[in-house]
Amino acid sequence: MQLQEKAHRILQQPVCDRCLGRQFAQLLSGYTNEERGQLMRTVVAMSIDKEGYSGAIDLSNFRGFKFYKLDANPEKKKCAICNDIFETLHKTADKVVRTGKKFEYNTFLVGTKISFDLISREEALWERVGIDYCEPIKAELNREIGKLVEKKIKPSFHSKPDINFVVHVPENKVDTQVNPIFIYGEYQKLVRGIPQTKWPSKKYKTSVEEIMAKPFMLATRGRAHKLHGLGREDIDAKCLGWRPFVLEILEPKKRKIDIKKLSKRIGRGIKVRKMRPSNISEVRKIKEERAxxxxxxxxxxxxxxxxxxxxxxxxxxxxxxxxxxxxxxxxxxxxxxxxxxxxxxxxxxxxxxxxxxxxxxxxxxxxxxxxxxxxxxxxxxxxxxxxxxxxxxxxxxxxxxxxx
Ligand SMILES: [Zn+2]
Structure with a gap:
């Protein structure tokens, strides 16, 4: 299909510049989809002025254009694909920023959950005009909301973020997925009768995990914690050797913590050393190692x-x-x-x-x-x-x- 023919077909319904331009997103770098849409719309308008209006194209797409051969100043209609959702992205970005206020984060990522209606409208268009150079609306929404949010706050857009915002489109509901904090360390258990991890029944009042997690939970106001140890000792065994572990704090509200200072507040019976920030791949290494x-x-x-x-x-x-x-x-x-x-x-x-x-x-x-x-x-x-x-x-x- 020629590019022009494709643009003609797309404009058989009212379509905004973004949704028009997005069907040509893989052609030429350095342009926004909005700019691509403006260009293609102008080309189609020119061809109407050259060939005359045949009736297949929705004239509401050309509000503001001045034709020589056509006397028309149609009403603007809402975009048949996105329902003009891009015009309200500022509000969406504001809501993302507000939702993130209760968490401390340096990096974020925006994802979207798109309604079935919106997806089917985009797919119906693809069936008519093909997908040769297109970008899915989801990708554009993720990127554009992310750019807007980045302008409003200090944290930056990142592929491995502290926090993930999931925006429901078009409902404009924002969910958050806060990524955990991981802390590496090595512990000694100097007392008997304490299990390594939280016991399901109330048989043991505490555990190595709970004793170590306590100061970190207070400082981060996390929702929960997990302990990933390199193996485990029996409840009634002491561990006088230093056992490597990673402590995971889930959904922390604060992330800037002084690990060294907090590690000194770990309760009696457990000694720790070498505590420092860690990551999920170190958890995997520790779980897999057979020492x-x-x-x-x-x-x-x-x-x-x-x-x-x-x-x-x-x-x-x-x-x-x-x-x-x-x-x-x-x-x-x-x-x-x-x-x-x-x-x-x-x-x-x-x-x-x-x-x-x-x-x-x-x-x-x-x-x-x-x-x-x-x-x-x-x-x-x-x-x-x-x-x-x-x-x-x-x-x-x-x-x-x-x-x-
Ligand atoms: Zn649109």
Whole structure:
């Protein structure tokens, strides 16, 4: 289709400059769609003056044009595609700015949700004139609202924004999606009896997550928080090694926070270090990393001699572990083979000794000791041929590549 013929067809209904120009958006850079529309409208007007008016074109498209051969000054009609929505974009931009007032942000993005009516009107036009050089109305609205908002406020338009505005067109309703803040750090848990993350029932009053999140929630007035840890220690285990984590604060109202200062307000029992801003890709890295860990276990048994502990060396050949009974409700029941990289023992009494072992990621230490009713083999129990139980467990070191 020739460009002129295309413009003729578009103008068979009343169409504004933007909607006309948008059908030629991919031709010539450096022009706005409005300018493209003005140009094409003028060309069509000229051809009417040259060839005479045939009746197919809607004359309301030419209000203000002075023809030699045609005596017409038609009424202006609303655009059949956008219903003149571009004329009220200033108001839309104002509303976006107002909606964003309760949040602190440096960067933003505007998106639109367009009514079914508007989409069908645009698609009906495309069916008649083709889509060869066009741009969708959604793209133009996003860009134009964004430009207007940017003129009114300090924060800038950005593809990875602090806040996303979603404008419903034509209802002019504005929704916000505030992106989370991520904070990296490493923690030690110096007390027993606290789960790592918020417990679903009220069984545990607090968690590592809640203790660490508290000062940050107060400062950011966020809606919620999540803790992404590099693995987790048991509720009754201390974590004396520094465990990397990313704390995520959802829907923060304030983003400019002094991380160092706030980290000093973290409550008792938890120590943190190296806290700094982070991002979602670091969360992925932390969730995916499988770090070896060194544990210290206090083991109680029925009765041993000091020399019996030497028998435990075969554990260094590794263990076959079926999913422990205690975690079966949240893990698939399957076999895994796990290595033990090193093992040291310390005889305390006939009924008590210590084991310090560096284990492959994912090894269940309590089961390495108890044997878990035969689900872990070999085990400290099976080798010593008696019931052995892990009475206390500490994580001494997390051998992570995150720590630099
Ligand atoms: Zn229009």
């Amino acid at each position: 070896d860990k060194t544990y210290k276990a206090v083991v109680v048994c029925e009765g041993i001699k000091k020399s019996d502990l030497r028998k435990l060396k075969p554990l260094l050949k590794g263990l076959k572990q079926k999913t422990p009974e205690r975690v079966m409700h949240r893990r698939a029941d399957k076999y895994r083979f796990r290595k033990v990289h090193s093992i040291r023992t310390k005889f305390i009494s006939k009924k008590k000794f210590h084991i310090t072992a560096k284990c492959e990621a994912g090894l269940y230490v309590k089961e390495m000791i108890s044997g878990d009713n035969g689900r872990t083999t070999p085990s400290v129990s099976s080798i010593l041929d008696q019931t052995c139980m892990c009475k206390e467990l500490d994580v001494l070191k997390i051998h992570s590549s995150q720590k630099k």
